[in-house]
Amino acid sequence: MNWVRVRKDSVVINGNMLATESTGQAMLKEVYKKCIGDYPKFFKMDALCRLGFVASELLLQQESPRVVNTEHRAVILFNRSSSLCDDRNYQETIQDSDNFFPSPAVFVYTLPNIITGEISIRNKYYGETLFAVLKQFDAREIHDIVCEAFLDSMTLDVITGWVDCESDDDFEACMLLVARDENNFTPEFINEI
C-alpha cells in the first residue's frame, strides 16, 4: 500500500525521505517543480489545495501504471481546519470597506472539498468524493468511513488521508492509496504513518 506524508519541513514517500532544501509553501513549490511540473494551475491553488495536490501527485507516481480516467476510484479526505487558511485570506479582501475588492480566485478555495475536485479533475476520476472535517485526527473514524465506501461495488480503490493546513506554513498531509482487498489498511497503520 503506497503512502505519502508531507509536513512543513519534510516529505516521506513509502518510508523514504525526499530530499528538499526549503520549508513551508516554498517546499511545496520546490517539490512541484522538481517532481511534478506539468500543471500550471498549481500556482493558482491556495495553500491547502497545493498541499493535497502535491501529496496526491507523489502518491500516484508510485503507482505503475498510473491509473487515470476511471469511475472505480474514490477520493475521501479529512482534516480539522477545513479551509480556514483560505477563509482568512478571503476575509482580508473584504475586511476594509474603503478597499473592498472580493477576490474570485481566492473565494473559490473557501471550501475544503475543492481538493477532492482538483485531484479528480487532474486524473479524470469519476468515482465518489468526500471531504469530512473532523474534530481531530481520528484513525479509527477515517478507517471506518473508507471501509463504508467499499460497500459500493463501483469503488475498487480509494485515495484517502489527512490534509490539514492551519496556516500557509503550518500543515500536514498523509495520504494512502487503499485497494478494496487491502488487508493492511487498519487504524493502526494509519496512525503509524
Add this chain to the structure above:
Amino acid sequence: MDNLQDILKQQIIDALNLEEIEISDIENDAPLFGEGLGLDSIDALELIVLLERNYGIKIKDPAVGKEIFKSVNVLADYVSKNRTK
C-alpha cells in the same frame, strides 16, 4: 516597463499567479482567453476586479468584458480611454 501594455501584462501575471509566465511571453495581439495563457472564467472575474481596483473601471456588461479581454492591445486601449484613476 514603459507602456501601458507592459504594465497590464505584469498586473495580469501578478493577479492570476501566472508564475511561469513572463511579460515577454505575452504577445500584445494574442488572445488572452481560449489559448496561450489558458485562462478560465475565474480568471476573467479576477481581471474585472483588477480593472476596478487599479483603474476605477467597472465592467457591468458581460459583452464589454468579452470584447476588451480579446488581447492586451484591446485592453490597454479600453483602459486608457475609460480609466478614472
